[in-house]
Amino acid sequence: MATTEVTSEVIGSVWKVEMSEGDSVAEGDLIMILESMKMEIPVEAPVAGTLAEIKVKPEDSVEEDQVLCLIES
């Protein structure tokens, strides 16, 4: 089983988390939405699998390359 780290592309904050730990995801599914420079930045699943862990919650600040969640596949 491989674990994929889903990282933030931007510096910003978490606006909405659209999924829960344990959910199964398909590639391209929307996991959460960040907010950066007044723009909503979608975070999509890079691979299909199970959302093993979500490491952030709404209103958390995030850095570029910060791990947001883990997908096991």
Next chain:
Amino acid sequence: MNFDDMLADLKAREDKARAMGGPERLAKREARGLLNARSRIDTFIDEGSWLETGLLAISSIVPEDREKTPADGKVAGFATVGGRRVGVVANDFTTKGASSSATNMKKIGHVKRVATERGFPLVFFGESSGARMPDNMGAKGMGVNLGHDPQQYVRNRESPWASAVLGQCYGSSAWYTCLSDFSVFRKGAIMAVASPGLASFAIGQKVDAEELGGWKLHERTTGLVDRVVETDEEAIETIKTFLSYMPSNCNELPPEAPVPAGSDDGPERILDILPDSRKRGYDVKKIVECIADKDSFFEFKPRFGRTITVGLARLGGKVVGFLASNPMGKAGALDVAGCEKATRFTVMCDSFNIPLILLVDTPGFVIGIEGERQKAPGKIMNFMTALQMCTVPKLSVIMRKTYGQAYLNMGGGRNSDDVAAWPTAEISFMDPHFATEIVTWGQDASEETKQAIRDQMEKDNSAYGLAEIYGVQAVIDPRETRRYLIQQLDIHQLRLSGGIGKHRMSAWPTTY
């Protein structure tokens, strides 16, 4: 000496030169998964096409080095890649760290001169420790070794240059990488002015090699390299891909390729990628991939200046350069790094007769102290000047936002040969939210009044407003973009000069 002895002597000399720094050093590299100078060349070129120059060159400065400097540490010659002529310089790190000295600098000079004057690409496989010691020391060392070629570091972009950073790159390997039109960096390599050891010695504290010149620094902070890869083989393949888009020289057109099946299916996906909400970001690379010929987009500097995505691709089989605002990076607002990246790419495309496609979704320039400290106004003007000096066809598509000076920088008005807009386009001087604050500045305006002003401003932002005064030439369904651009490319091809631009920026710098 009879002929047999003579020829045996020649063969022995050649074999010795080809053995580089000896089996032990070569084996050590192989064990680390690294190719050597000659295997890099073999991997790169068409089989059987190698013609070496300077195989029997050796050190001409230090007598004891005569036996220890096969090919004087830099392997140079000519070959074909994909049937097309190239010049190659590969540094042999197993010979004196491929350090630069009198003889090998003559070899580089020769290959560079021939490639430039005869009009074909030049490729460097970089891995060198810098100037050879003690050859370059003292007044005599300097006088004998350096300064004999007053054009040594001049780029007039007569033919494309590509570099691979494949190990420690100090001195000439770093210089030629920075002078190249395209560079690729293998993880684990280091590129810097001088080695970490020398840097530590100079400043009296330990300097970490990766921090001084590792891949993360150059991929994300300096932007001095275009692509980062894991292996030597991947680096070589990446250079071949780059060359496949480039003409052999500035007086030729880039090579065309057949249009892959399925290329016309891409545009249908644009409406799935483009969000309904104007506030929602998206990765513009996906839009570029929908418009370009299938699988043809070759991105430059994906992790640097991410407010704009740039790269070469094909449209209807013809090579184009895409400059596309990326809302995933700072909402697509152009920052200093984005301007540097856009300037360099524009100059390269213009120098090699590659039309530009600008895809626009930018709320303007990033404003604030950080950008001003990095000379933002100068960088914005460099990009603007480059775009206006450009003589290859320029086509612009306004996808969503285009505001203020960024409207001009991204090809608005007469800054492109043709501007089309999607119905989702918004055109104005600044975001209505900020404009409302400015026009009501110092007034005790109610939120209702401000909202009314904002609503009016938003209405006046539409693509149709610009179409009515012929500020855009067409408003198009996003799914029509590929077909529209292919037709426009045909209309705007430079028939009077056979497709060749004026190259007014050919001597512009390669770093901004």
